[in-house]
Amino acid sequence: MTSNEEWMEAYKSGNVVGLENLYNRLYEPLYCFLFRYTREEQLSIDIVHDTFERLQHIKNDFDHHKGTVKAFLFQVAYRLMINKLNRRKKWRTLFPFLTPTPSYRLSSDEKLTVQQAILKLPDKQRGVILLAYYDDLPQEEIAQILSIPIGTVKSRLHNAMKALKEELKEDFHA
Amino acid sequence: MLKDEFQQEEQLKIHLDKYEVQIPELSYQLKRSRWQRFIQYLASPTKDPLEPICTSSVGFTSLKVVPIVCGIFITIVQILIQLP
Numbered sequence: 001m002t003s004n005e006e007w008m009e010a011y012k013s014g015n016v017v018g019l020e021n022l023y024n025r026l027y028e029p030l031y032c033f034l035f036r037y038t039r040e041e042q043l044s045i046d047i048v049h050d051t052f053e054r055l056q057h058i059k060n061d062f063d064h065h066k067g068t069v070k071a072f073l074f075q076v077a078y079r080l081m082i083n084k085l086n087r088r089k090k091w092r093t094l095f096p097f098l099t100p101t102p103s104y105r106l107s108s109d110e111k112l113t114v115q116q117a118i119l120k121l122p123d124k125q126r127g128v129i130l131l132a133y134y135d136d137l138p139q140e141e142i143a144q145i146l147s148i149p150i151g152t153v154k155s156r157l158h159n160a161m162k163a164l165k166e167e168l169k170e171d172f173h174a
Numbered sequence: 175m176l177k178d179e180f181q182q183e184e185q186l187k188i189h190l191d192k193y194e195v196q197i198p199e200l201s202y203q204l205k206r207s208r209w210q211r212f213i214q215y216l217a218s219p220t221k222d223p224l225e226p227i228c229t230s231s232v233g234f235t236s237l238k239v240v241p242i243v244c245g246i247f248i249t250i251v252q253i254l255i256q257l258p
Contacts, residue, residue: 031195031198032195032197036195041198096221114190114193115193132179134193161180161183161186164189164190165183165185168185168189
């Protein structure tokens with residue numbers, strides 16, 4: 001089976017099928033990460049597409065010696081997401097009365113509790129726990145995606161787990 | 175793998191596993207244009223900036239009186255400007 005890195009190399013040398021395969025393989029994990037981080041469907045879809053559009057411009061920046069395609073794409077997506085969220089925060093500070101009311105999808109109580117607990121985590125911790133647990137990425141790749149030192153990844157993960165346990169404390173005993 | 179860190183946390187794992195995401199059919203058509211985003215932004219419900227004023231009777235009355243006072247004030251200013 002052809003690996004993501006091989007498809008990326010194929011795409012870099014002009015084979016568009018490479019990009020198609022990368023999209024089919026990676027849009028799901030990418031969307032899940034973005035959705036769990038933001039809880040906004042449309043924003044997540046937009047960022048997935050922006051990421052693949054950006055990939056077309058910076059495909060030559062990818063070097064398989066430095067990391068995997070997944071980590072490379074997640075890094076691009078994470079930066080785009082942070083930029084969008086920061087820009088939005090600025091606008092909302094300037095015009096607080098224009099802030100749309102959030103329309104989160106309601107789901108089962110249990111699921112909602114975990115969703116809320118994750119959403120309540122500080123941004124820096126949320127990214128680490130999502131990438132470590134749901135995407136099962138190694139420490140080095142998480143550090144690369146979030147642009148933080150490797151040591152910080154572990155400490156943030158521990159803090160995030162502690163905060164989550166604290167938040168879900170009541171459900172643990174239920 | 176960092177996921178090994180969760181081996182000791184059975185309860186936490188159970189909770190985290192329940193968080194599944196429904197993935198929409200992604201296609202390039204789904205991406206909205208700038209114009210569509212702008213229209214959606216305009217159409218999305220927002221908080222009423224005058225809500226705290228409208229909820230109290232004093233605020234509600236002042237909301238009706240203030241434009242009248244402003245109107246009178248502007249009229250007086252214009253009359254004074256016209257005076258030789």
